[in-house]
Amino acid sequence: DAGVIQSPRHEVTEMGQEVTLRCKPISGHDYLFWYRQTMMRGLELLIYFNNNVPIDDSGMPEDRFSAKMPNASFSTLKIQPSEPRDSAVYFCASSPPGLASYEQYFGPGTRLTVT
Amino acid sequence: SQELEQSPQSLIVQEGKNLTINCTSSKTLYGLYWYKQKYGEGLIFLMMLQKGGEEKSHEKITAKLDEKKQQSSLHITASQPSHAGIYLCGADIEETSGSRLTFGEGTQLTVNP
Numbered sequence: 001d002a003g004v005i006q007s008p009r010h011e012v013t014e015m016g017q018e019v020t021l022r023c024k025p026i027s028g029h030d031y032l033f034w035y036r037q038t039m040m041r042g043l044e045l046l047i048y049f050n051n052n053v054p055i056d057d058s059g060m061p062e063d064r065f066s067a068k069m070p071n072a073s074f075s076t077l078k079i080q081p082s083e084p085r086d087s088a089v090y091f092c093a094s095s096p097p098g099l100a101s102y103e104q105y106f107g108p109g110t111r112l113t114v115t
Numbered sequence: 116s117q118e119l120e121q122s123p124q125s126l127i128v129q130e131g132k133n134l135t136i137n138c139t140s141s142k143t144l145y146g147l148y149w150y151k152q153k154y155g156e157g158l159i160f161l162m163m164l165q166k167g168g169e170e171k172s173h174e175k176i177t178a179k180l181d182e183k184k185q186q187s188s189l190h191i192t193a194s195q196p197s198h199a200g201i202y203l204c205g206a207d208i209e210e211t212s213g214s215r216l217t218f219g220e221g222t223q224l225t226v227n228p
Binding site: 004042043044045048056091093102103104105106107108109111 | 146148150155156157158159160163203205207215216217218219220221
């Protein structure tokens with residue numbers, strides 16, 4: 001398996017612009033997680049889905065952030081409008097069903113820089 | 116996360132030395148997960164501990180869970196430069212959290228040849 005795929009790997013954008021991050025989970029995994037990692041705050045869970053349904057979005061910082069999972073093989077995290085404080089590495093992770101649902105497999109991340 | 120404290124925050128050791136990283140929770144642990152991260156890359160799952168007293172090993176890395184102390188330790192024997200990276204513990208600390216994990220801030224390990 002190719003693992004969790006994220007795109008783009010790097011994104012540089014200007015404040016106010018819309019940013020869309022993409023994720024393809026591992027086939028057969030029914031949990032999908034979006035995390036944000038910064039030096040100041042460490043690794044934070046933003047939102048996670050189970051069977052394409054958002055289960056917990058309490059970590060989404062503001063209404064500027066939105067996430068969708070239209071099908072089992074694709075998810076997006078959108079920031080609109082972006083702000084410099086959104087600069088971070090955004091990780092997508094997926095995990096299989098059942099007891100192994102905590103065994104999360106992470107993608108390589110998208111490094112976002114908002115100037 | 117203040118709910119999960121890792122110590123030390125950073126560690127520099129000479130190749131061949133043993134080392135231990137600790138992860139302590141302020142809440143009841145329902146599961147503890149160790150990950151390794153190299154700079155600029157995603158997290159790699161190492162092992163999962165779910166029962167008090169459980170101990171697991173992967174190559175030269177051993178992790179233990181002390182449920183009473185709400186603590187886990189990660190021990191590396193005869194460290195190698197390939198062990199260098201950031202080690203993060205993730206934990207299920209809420210009984211009804213489903214698959215949500217809370218992560219520690221990580222321990223940066225440097226192994227000098």
